[in-house]
Amino acid sequence: MTSSSAIRELKEKLATTTALTVLTGAGISADSGVPTFRGAEGLWNNFRPEELASPEAFARNPHLVWEWYNWRRELLATKKPNPAHLTLVELERRVDNFWLITQNVDDLHPSAGTQRLSEIHGNIWKVRCTQCGQVTVNRDVPIAILPECSTCRGLLRPHIVWFGESLDPEDLQKSFEALRTCEVLLIIGTSGVVYPAASFGPVAKDHGAFVAELNLDPTPRSDLVDVAIQGRAKDLVPQLIS
Numbered sequence: 001m002t003s004s005s006a007i008r009e010l011k012e013k014l015a016t017t018t019a020l021t022v023l024t025g026a027g028i029s030a031d032s033g034v035p036t037f038r039g040a041e042g043l044w045n046n047f048r049p050e051e052l053a054s055p056e057a058f059a060r061n062p063h064l065v066w067e068w069y070n071w072r073r074e075l076l077a078t079k080k081p082n083p084a085h086l087t088l089v090e091l092e093r094r095v096d097n098f099w100l101i102t103q104n105v106d107d108l109h110p111s112a113g114t115q116r117l118s119e120i121h122g123n124i125w126k127v128r129c130t131q132c133g134q135v136t137v138n139r140d141v142p143i144a145i146l147p148e149c150s151t152c153r154g155l156l157r158p159h160i161v162w163f164g165e166s167l168d169p170e171d172l173q174k175s176f177e178a179l180r181t182c183e184v185l186l187i188i189g190t191s192g193v194v195y196p197a198a199s200f201g202p203v204a205k206d207h208g209a210f211v212a213e214l215n216l217d218p219t220p221r222s223d224l225v226d227v228a229i230q231g232r233a234k235d236l237v238p239q240l241i242s
């Protein structure tokens, strides 16, 4: 199927559906200048994820982990939503039952205006106290290393889900509800490597949703979805609404 006929088919579905769920990954933010994790210039290329994005790494060397997050915060502080993020805000306005599940911690969906959203891996501008558990927003760039809790002076960590850590049960519950009730699932800019997000496509497919993948390249899931369209999110997503 050519991408133009696939886009036409998907556009028709989106024009009539009353239940749309969207799953996004780092690829939707690539066009805002945010490096992806596993691409050519991927964030992970210089380090192994376990070295930095894990509770063990933070316990072993909180300074190194905060150096990395401080670098990402400085990078993200100047990044803006792109037409793909903004088109999803318009789709949320048009579709009664809309839910966006993002793996991204870059805050670009909230700043674009998306309301009905689960940030299942957390948000880079939120910090959590390792002592009292308080979660606050901290937009200091740079952030003082090592940051302390203003309530109990405990060590603050990024409020981000690391490898080996469980996702927030509320986020999971809401995500599975959105995956089980949607008529259409749009999967945009994710390599489909990280669990449990990697299992979300099959969950929606199992209950009969029309599943579309928009990605720069084919992924291991491309032959399992109804339409797989290759291209840049900033170019493809705006074409889905007339």
Ligand code: BV8
Residues within 6 Å of the ligand: 024, 025, 026, 027, 028, 030, 031, 036, 037, 038, 039, 042, 053, 103, 104, 105, 121, 160, 161, 162, 163, 164, 165, 166, 167, 188, 189, 190, 191, 192, 193, 194, 195, 196, 214, 215, 216, 217, 219, 231, 232, 233, 234
């Ligand atoms: C958990 C925080 C319970 C760090 C991240 C089976 C079941 C359950 C768990 C596991 C399992 N198998 C293994 C596990 C453990 C692990 C896991 O999945 N490991 C993987 C590596 C195999 N999962 C967990 O630990 C999760 N916890 O399940 O708890 C549990 C616990 C222990 C043991 C069992 C169960 C927690 C996962 C969360 C990890 N945290 N981030 C940080 O961000 O600082 S993951 C990290 O990868 C990011 O959050 C990122 O969002 C995520 C996924 O990456 P993508 O978004 O897909 O980005 P990527 O670069 O990979 O791909 C970009 C895509 O975009 C590419 O396809 C590219 O082609 C495309 N693209 C590029 N440019 C464009 C584009 N597309 C369109 N337009 C463009 N312009």
Ligand code: ZN
Residues within 6 Å of the ligand: 129, 130, 131, 132, 133, 134, 149, 150, 151, 152, 153, 154
């Ligand atoms: Zn505290």
